[in-house]
Amino acid sequence: MSLLPATLLTSSSELLARYQQDPQAVGGSLGLSALVSVLPLAVVLVLLGVVRVRAQWAALAGLLAALVVAVVGFSMPVGTSLLAAAHGALFGLFPIMWIVVNALWVFNMTVATGHFDVLRRSFGTLSIDERTQAILVAFCFGALLEALAGFGAPVAITSVMLVALGFQPLKAAVVALVANTAPVAFGAMGVPVITLARVTGLPLDQVASMVGRQTPFLALLVPLLLVFLVDGKRGVREAWAPALVCGFVFALGQFLTSNFLSVELTDIVAALLSALAVFALARMQPDAVWAARSPAMAGGGGPGTAQAPDSPTEVRRAYAPYVIIIVVFALAQLPGIKPALDAVEIAFTVPGLDVLDPAGEPHSTTAYSLTAISTAGTLMLVAGAIVAIVLKVGGGRALATYTRTLDELKWAILTVAGVLALAYVMNASAQTTAIGLFVAGAGGALAFLSPLLGWFAVAVTGSDTSANALFGSLQVTAAQGAGLPPELLAAANSSGGVLGKMLSPQNLAIAAVAVKMEGEEGVLLRKVIGWSLGLLVILSGIIALQATPVLGWMLP
Template identity: 30%
Template sequence: MRLIEGLTASMPVLAVLVFLVMLRMPATRAMPLALLITAAMAWLVWGVPGHYIAASVVEGWVIAGGIIIIVFGAIVLLHTLKASGAIDVIRAGFTRISPDRRVQAIIIAWLFGSFLEGASGFGTPAAIAAPLLVALGFPPLAAVVTALIADSSAVSFGAIGTPVLVGITQGLDQPAAEFVREVAIRAISIDVFVASFLPLLMICMLTRFFGEQRGWKYGLRLWPFALFGGLAFTLPAYGVAVLLGPEFPSIFGSIIGLAMVIPAVKVGFLQPKIPWRFEPNPSVDAPGNETLQANTGPQMQAPMGPLLAWLPYLLVVMLLILTRLDFLPLKALFTGVSVGLSNIFETGIGAAIQPLYLPGTLFAAVALITILVHKLPAAKAVSVWKGACLSLLPTVIALGASVPMVRIFINSGVNSAQLAAMPLELANLAVLTFANTWPLVAPFVGALGSFIAGSATFSNMMFATLQESAAVQTGNSTTTILALQMLGANAGNMICVVNVVAAASVVNLVGKEGQIIRLTLAPMLFYVLSSGLVASLFFL
């Protein structure tokens, strides 16, 4: 692969780093520019036929449509809860559990977010946890960064084990079920040593960049509780993976974690003497929160009990679980409706979404139920939905460019340069260059897949065979290397441009995507480097 071809293959990564992170351009400008450059270089250098590039763009628009539905549903649900006054009740409830923002972040982003990831995946944790944190008084930037860091370890077994059961299984062309189970157990075994420290890193980032008192020391002071919160998820998840398999570690691990942590907080176990808080006006730290407040109208309409306030979120959780269990009829019913295109421009490329199955549709349905249950006036409900629709325009532009760019990258295997698809060429180059240190590099390949594709499942599908081959070539354990692929794919979710754009959109931070990535980059590097080191020391 020549230098110009290497630059072309790296363009989606370079575009994000240069335009979003270095030049600090908003995604609404950066991603259309990156799409144009990627498409031009794919055609001129890689030799991808023009109609394949056009088909990839259309495919990307279909996929982006599904993400936009998720974002819209999250926005309209949050705004409905704020307009009805439910968020005030929820905020008061969390304050009664603990007024400390570090503790709230661990409970909501780490444990509740992990439950949402296990039940649904596909962007649901950030779409729910980030706006909930904002509603509780977190600065929007702090909420998004916290939610993205937290939505990592649970991704291994997200959406009821999809990254393993679909990603690894299809990536290796239907290996033995026992082997897949061993890979899953090895992944969570490594994760116990690594992800258990993520809550501590998460609150250290929170205290370093936000709040009245800023500094790493304010996060480090809570290290016993943060480690307790981390182990409260990872250890039960490990036990579930060993006993039940890869479907339920994230769901049961988070439920057990919540059942352990919340009572511990209430009795003062490992709790700080002095709560750590944000500045009185969160909008000082991150522009955008004032917009969210303005769009939702007046607050409390009438006295409301905690159960009624939490009812919409309980309905969301219930619907997510009921529609994702194979043995229940609802999954087949909801997935039976599909909208999309096949064989676009006679290329064999196609894409479809299942609108009823998307979490965003469930969010919107619950928002409609909430209007009735919370007795929200019709005029206010119309205003909420209208505001949610108007707020989507920047998201449509950013996702409408970034997702097609990714699809061009992934579909570039059809070309006149006689090269593999761009991500595979990059991964093959990595194998040749770093063969002697592959256990340290393997998780970076997994992170690359998630960073580009916006999906740990797709990263595992794309690179599982390459990781298996690299393990054989370098004399490493295939099980461990594939486990590192999974953990790297988890880490890539923290900086994935699609996830960042979607999460930023929900809390009115469009234009701050580069700033978000700059803050989540260090935790991502910690995750991949620590996973590689732990595997090298204890599992090879």
């Protein structure tokens, strides 16, 4: 085999040519092709996890490695491989970062106007009991932040809030890290699941439904785990009721919303319903030790403060942005409105990107489509405009907040564009297919092992979105080779990934800085790694059973 493919030796007019995928392109061997295909992923993971290079540069280095493997190893024309990268970067920007930017803009407006503080205080009025505060702040409110912002915001904000409520810094950081699990797959308005559907070519509703039948099991366990982390066995004995109610309502809300309402609204609905359920239970059991209140807390201040209570009007206004988002997204799903919104579509075959799969059919990476109005980013922009009016944010201030949001996310934008470009090059050149077919040799055990791939990717990258972009297509290829439902393993990648979030260097660093424990990331890692692995084993067992008649009825 020549070290340089023929396409590198031809004229520039031949840099763009029809390319048919061959998963055994390297030496005619599937094993060797899979081994070479791992190189781009290894570059990203080693740079992130060992060398500690910033995510954006690791992503670009991985992209360069993927391009070299595609051209040299898989004989993909240079121009075609660059077009595949450009297509992936475009998808990373629209709709992925379009969603994230607009969601974070809405959150930043609530911070700028002080309504975030009002919302925070309202969560602190229910109880002075630390176990209940862990449930409401770290789990419920953290899930709401994950739904709107993601990318480390829930850990940073909830850990600070817990310290302000009287938690020891180490305990606050650990609780915030462990709580940031179950909501992650549907975080940032469903971006991880939306990305997973796009890179795998599976229908979004099918992927979201399957993830919504896996992560709720984690939601059932995490609140109980939080009260144990706060107060050990006594915590579970005395505060099991709010923990179970919160976990059950969140799990039910996540399942119902992801399966029957809206992918984007999944975590918002689940978070608000679970918080309301705990509030309602506290009113039903006012004498319970976990519902103990003090006059200061009832008045809206923190322990030992004499702050005047927030007015009912201000409290309603603080909750208004989330109600507005729900209403806007719900209206967009109505039968009389949804078809009209979906009709406004940007769809085209990328010029020059002529890729055929091994069977000779056009590959999914050649076509781009975006429902311009009904996409979550545009709906969030509409909701944000309404929120600006309700919160009395002037046009200039709203624009300044948007500009600041773009500046905050500039490196995240580059990272996501780079990761998606990497994923598209690997998918278009058949690198992902080669790895997937090789991994499929695990057979039936693959269902148990598949969440581990997502867990590992998120532990290194800190992003379920990136993990789905990197391994989503691989999971589908492996599932098809092993005779397993592709949506099951695709969902397992995202569901397993959420448990790697608490171990990622990014999240550990955010938590350490937030509670003023800089340099103590190793301490936090030792505190959470056991819980991460334990929950991963439980989730993997459930997913393995979903591949059998025992729980096979759970598949959509």
